[in-house]
Amino acid sequence: MPLKIDLHCHTTESDGGLDFPLLIERAAEQGVDVLSITDHDTTAVYPEAYDYAKEQNIQLIPGVEISAVNDSVVSGRGQEVHIVGLGVDINDEALQRLLKENRSRRALRVEKILSKLVKAGFPNLEEQLSSLVKGQVICRSHLAKVILDAGLVKNFQGAFDKFLAKGKRAWVPIQWQSMATVVDAIDAAGGYAVLAHPTKYRLTEMRLSLLIDDFVAAGGTTIEMAYPGLNPNQRAMLVRQVEKHQLSVSQGSDFHYPGTSWTELGVFGVDPQLFTAIWQQFDVMKAS
Ligand code: AMP
Ligand code: MN
Ligand code: MN
Ligand code: MN
Numbered sequence: 001m002p003l004k005i006d007l008h009c010h011t012t013e014s015d016g017g018l019d020f021p022l023l024i025e026r027a028a029e030q031g032v033d034v035l036s037i038t039d040h041d042t043t044a045v046y047p048e049a050y051d052y053a054k055e056q057n058i059q060l061i062p063g064v065e066i067s068a069v070n071d072s073v074v075s076g077r078g079q080e081v082h083i084v085g086l087g088v089d090i091n092d093e094a095l096q097r098l099l100k101e102n103r104s105r106r107a108l109r110v111e112k113i114l115s116k117l118v119k120a121g122f123p124n125l126e127e128q129l130s131s132l133v134k135g136q137v138i139c140r141s142h143l144a145k146v147i148l149d150a151g152l153v154k155n156f157q158g159a160f161d162k163f164l165a166k167g168k169r170a171w172v173p174i175q176w177q178s179m180a181t182v183v184d185a186i187d188a189a190g191g192y193a194v195l196a197h198p199t200k201y202r203l204t205e206m207r208l209s210l211l212i213d214d215f216v217a218a219g220g221t222t223i224e225m226a227y228p229g230l231n232p233n234q235r236a237m238l239v240r241q242v243e244k245h246q247l248s249v250s251q252g253s254d255f256h257y258p259g260t261s262w263t264e265l266g267v268f269g270v271d272p273q274l275f276t277a278i279w280q281q282f283d284v285m286k287a288s
Pocket of ligand 2: 040
């Protein structure tokens with residue numbers, strides 16, 4: 001049996017629905033051998049999560065998903081991207097400073113979003129939001145949940161479509177740190193910078209190709225090649241990018257909650273015979 005490897009998922013420390021003990025238990029039930037928990041802009045589950053993973057015979061790779069901006073004049077200004085840092089030293093001070101800065105920018109954005117909603121005549125959802133957020137990272141998905149629970153929209157996606165997405169009535173942008181800064185911070189913390197879910201940025205192949213050029217120029221060496229919602233044409237396009245730049249590949253479920261039909265821990269796999277798999281850097285082996 002090939003190893004089941006999942007290098008992208010979330011807990012209640014960011015916008016996931018399970019805390020890390022439950023997430024690790026679920027990963028074990030799904031037969032995952034190697035896992036990285038990659039919360040948005042925090043490594044709070046580490047180091048406590050290592051013991052839980054060990055008990056479940058799971059090899060845990062430290063990880064984080066960092067929001068960044070690619071401000072290239074060529075490929076498009078202000079493009080938000082997510083960079084997963086795998087194998088980072090969670091005690092690296094510069095990395096932790098960068099993550100903390102992102103968390104503060106998130107908190108400021110949320111205040112502005114809440115006040116935009118109030119100014120537009122909607123109820124103040126601050127209390128509902130505080131009781132929902134369990135960790136130190138506030139995401140728009142938390143806001144979407146409280147907007148939904150307040151009955152302002154019919155479903156979760158509606159909260160983005162009506163309020164939170166770019167250009168909508170409660171849209172507030174964040175000036176993230178540059179992709180190059182984030183890649184450098186991950187490198188300096190001894191990790192590998194992975195461009196997360198490259199086809200989720202809704203770019204044409206031309207623009208995505210330029211983005212990947214920029215990612216490579218910034219020092220990135222790895223892209224995700226298996227994740228939810230990737231169709232065969234998109235996958236073929238990513239294979240062309242991998243060949244062009246001699247990239248390594250990663251894979252992950254981007255699991256957030258139980259009950260989502262389109263993803264589950266451990267279900268997205270790349271054939272490691274066909275590519276240079278990033279997890280080969282982590283001495284992966286069957287734990288039992
Ligand atoms: P953010 O606070 O901007 O980092 O957003 C956090 C989460 O919101 C992401 O992990 C996505 O799962 C979700 N999200 C972002 N944009 C959208 C969108 N347009 N529609 C639905 N979900 C979204
Ligand atoms: Mn998320
Ligand atoms: Mn992401
Ligand atoms: Mn994610």
